Amino acid sequence: MSVSRIELDGIGSPLALAQKIHELAPDLAPDFDLAELCSSLDIPSISQVQTSAYEAAIIMDELKAQGAILVAEGRRPERRRFSIAHELGHFLIETHRPRAGEPFACALADLHQTDTRAADRHRRIEAEANRFAAALLMPPAKVRRAMTAREPSLAEIVTLARKFAVSKEAMARGYVAASRADVAVLVLQHGRIKSIYRSGDFPWIEVPLGAPVPAASIAADHGLASGVHSEIEECEPETWLSHRECARVEAMTEQVLGQSNGYAMVLLHIERSER
Numbered sequence: 001m002s003v004s005r006i007e008l009d010g011i012g013s014p015l016a017l018a019q020k021i022h023e024l025a026p027d028l029a030p031d032f033d034l035a036e037l038c039s040s041l042d043i044p045s046i047s048q049v050q051t052s053a054y055e056a057a058i059i060m061d062e063l064k065a066q067g068a069i070l071v072a073e074g075r076r077p078e079r080r081r082f083s084i085a086h087e088l089g090h091f092l093i094e095t096h097r098p099r100a101g102e103p104f105a106c107a108l109a110d111l112h113q114t115d116t117r118a119a120d121r122h123r124r125i126e127a128e129a130n131r132f133a134a135a136l137l138m139p140p141a142k143v144r145r146a147m148t149a150r151e152p153s154l155a156e157i158v159t160l161a162r163k164f165a166v167s168k169e170a171m172a173r174g175y176v177a178a179s180r181a182d183v184a185v186l187v188l189q190h191g192r193i194k195s196i197y198r199s200g201d202f203p204w205i206e207v208p209l210g211a212p213v214p215a216a217s218i219a220a221d222h223g224l225a226s227g228v229h230s231e232i233e234e235c236e237p238e239t240w241l242s243h244r245e246c247a248r249v250e251a252m253t254e255q256v257l258g259q260s261n262g263y264a265m266v267l268l269h270i271e272r273s274e275r
């Protein structure tokens with residue numbers, strides 16, 4: 001692989017680092033060999049360990065001459081892939097410095113941090129490693145090129161997740177980031193909203209995290225089995241958005257995908273009224 005750390009020297013931002021790697025290796029397949037990339041970037045060893053202490057960790061000296069990645073055993077391959085990319089992020093992002101002798105050990109919650117502007121340093125660097133991992137595994141331009149459906153759909157997110165070897169939730173974020181349409185994906189657990197991912201121009205969703213989905217939504221009582229999705233149906237924008245935002249929405253659709261363990265995913269798509 002034609003990527004070496006010399007060529008990444010001086011690049012500080014997580015996004016710019018991931019972009020540069022794709023620039024240097026433009027022919028990387030969507031499900032490229034991540035271990036091979038790590039190895040060309042001075043991380044020759046990735047091993048699975050039996051532990052409940054962390055989800056993934058990277059061992060490196062203070063100068064970051066070399067690294068070794070450890071991932072908790074027994075995880076699904078797509079989850080392991082994201083964890084490895086996250087640790088590679090800690091290794092490459094200049095400001096993520098290990099304290100003497102301590103590994104960077106990341107918990108499951110760290111792998112879900114998204115606020116790269118958090119005041120808390122720990123949360124911020126975890127979010128930065130996630131941003132790097134997402135941009136490395138799901139480069140927006142490549143994801144956009146791989147989109148073939150006529151309109152945004154959960155079936156397409158599932159197909160892309162498989163193609164890029166990431167989890168459906170990871171791809172939901174990558175999809176929202178890459179899509180040119182106004183879309184949002186909500187992850188539900190037992191009917192309550194666990195996470196919300198919105199594309200740049202998608203309006204604020206009035207339902208707070210942790211709250212149940214609105215009774216008038218299609219997602220309420222969807223009763224779908226794991227892996228089964230509903231049709232894409234028109235819904236009332238008022239169900240999800242404020243009155244003010246609704247005035248600017250021409251039409252809104254909602255689609256639901258049943259998942260295992262009480263999880264479900266909701267895709268919202270709006271068409272704007274002409275201004």
Ligand SMILES: [Zn+2]
Binds near residue numbers: 086087
């Ligand atoms: Zn981390």
